[in-house]
Amino acid sequence: MPTKLPPSPKHALTAPKGFRVAATTAGIKDSGRPDLALIAADGPCTAAGVFTTNRVLGAPVIVGKQHLRGGRARAILCNSGNANVATGAQGLADAKAMCAAAADALSHTHPCKPTDVLPASTGIIGRPLPIDKITRAVPGLAAALAAGPKADAAAAQAILTTDLIAKSAVRTGMHRESINFGGIAKGSGMIAPSMATMLGFVTTDAAVAAPVLRRALREAATATFNRISVDTDQSTSDTVYLLASGVSGTRPIREASGVRYRRFVDTLTDLCDELAQRIVRDGEGATRVFRVVVAGAKSERDADRIGRAVAESPLVKTAIHGADPNWGRIAMAAGKSGAALNPDRLRISVNDQPVFRDGVPVPMTPAFEKKLSTSMRQGDVVLDLDLRLGKAHCAWWGCDLSREYIAINADYTT
């Protein structure tokens, strides 16, 4: 069983060398909580991003993609409280204005162009971004840039919306090299009448060629941020940015192959998995987290489809909520995924206890079933599905579906 995660580390984005961060309250949120964060590199970075595949896109996603075309960046400016989505031409202009304001404020200490700044916004949608509040606050942010746990924790806090806790992760050392990684994230949740977003910002002091960095981030995100499910819905603003400062003093990684590339991807994936897990654990109304481990699939695509179908199934999610080792719902969800599956070969275990085998349920005494249910109440739940058709595998994170989810998402107007 996976162990519970320790609390988020304070030191995150500036644990890798070459980065400084600052956060403030620009007055975008009605609550008066921090809502603006600036991440700046001491020198030019290679950079990569992965974005939502939703056809309805927030303005910062459109601008962020444009600014990443050259594979370089110097800073990330992120506000919470307003997502700058469904805001038309003005929204695009505002996202660009954010970048221009940051480049301007950084001009003396971190000279860069507006296109070297990556924008991100999260919060309410369909309302004009209060761009004046942002541009007014940016010079102060640039002046306050600092490294260390205090600044990192402030940045992690300022990007939140409905999240209950700040989310960060850090990896010090990559195999035996002094390469470091840090990251912060926010989860998906809804606020009236709008949608929030998954955001992740990751820094590393490795030197990595831009195309290699892009490939590495895609690999890592596919196995982590793209394999979590809170409620199956997908925001218009989901964004992960990765900046590589290259000041670790280690040899540059110039190719997307070989042992050092593999280590880089593995460490990055490990960090992203921690951030993704923190998002699921803080999912709206989530009281319990479960891991869906799929093995023996014909292809990775099949493994992924089955993992997703099980993690997203409302009947599986409610069974997990009720601590019921319900093999029927798990088999049903796997079966509806469209992936190749032979029920007579399928094996399902819940918390290492076989519950389904050779097309039929494993006989269980009521006492044993109760014991298994008790184990499901005590911590994370692991659902293992072995298809016994091939060698492909994958793992998803899901959370249960509770009354609290309904309360958060239906009753916000009353």
Next chain:
Amino acid sequence: MPTKLPPSPKHALTAPKGFRVAATTAGIKDSGRPDLALIAADGPCTAAGVFTTNRVLGAPVIVGKQHLRGGRARAILCNSGNANVATGAQGLADAKAMCAAAADALSHTHPCKPTDVLPASTGIIGRPLPIDKITRAVPGLAAALAAGPKADAAAAQAILTTDLIAKSAVRTGMHRESINFGGIAKGSGMIAPSMATMLGFVTTDAAVAAPVLRRALREAATATFNRISVDTDQSTSDTVYLLASGVSGTRPIREASGVRYRRFVDTLTDLCDELAQRIVRDGEGATRVFRVVVAGAKSERDADRIGRAVAESPLVKTAIHGADPNWGRIAMAAGKSGAALNPDRLRISVNDQPVFRDGVPVPMTPAFEKKLSTSMRQGDVVLDLDLRLGKAHCAWWGCDLSREYIAINADYTT
């Protein structure tokens, strides 16, 4: 806005000429409620079926598909209380034994082979079907076969599991021809520790060639049973059977084209839509029903994907539950569907009130928004999405997501 449906008619399956039905309590359900129904035709019928696309299949689905290969059938035998799913080789033998028992009991009055009988089972899964109880009850059922509202209502009742109400529909006359249709259905819901199922049985006295009947049922089911969403999960036993007795005295329909084929499909679709609607209205925990009308899509597949994504979105479903005209969640769900969509062309209306247009929300006073919310509380909700990209369209039925759904599906073990 669609009007509320009147209560189900009593007269259904035997409204078309040439059918008789009977129902009884065989003792399969612990509750002691009716759990076995027999539908028999006075003469040979052409027959068709549509089934779940889940890879995990109930034994009756496997046997029913085999028995439909010749496109003919004489009877349907359906039990509730046990779905005969995940029961291995014994389950297949039991499904065949059901058919053999029915053929045997019908041998004097309705001579037919076991392969002329279509089996269906719904209820708990993973437990052996109590086949003896069924075979013992079948002779009495065969002797009790009758036509008329009383028998029809009993059959509609006997196929239910967690449904709150019986579901039937009838269509008398097809254009100006004396061709009749009748149908009963049960909805999807869960019972511990198992899954239930969508079943639909439809009769008609039209004379229709078997391949034409198959095509017609597929067309009708695609637009109705396949466009409803209660909880996105898909049972291992979903089945719709259609029997055509051919005794209406009207000219046979021999080709899947022409005006009479079109009228047949339209009337059948209309009947199936009523049954499908009744299933959604009785969805687990559903307090409100909504219609997703998609127009202007590039292809029917795109229209369908958008309709499904909106109808299934938990954030849309909870917004409907909260009576919130949340254009953001609707646009987000449409955008994540993968279908071609340009937000700058998209128009969204809620109960005929435009809420999103040209990529931005339609301005609305708080008073007006409140009025719109009130209208959402007063009856069915209609969500219109006009993509303005093409001519394809479709419509889905969905129901809201409530605490009651969680209660039904999480707390059944406690």
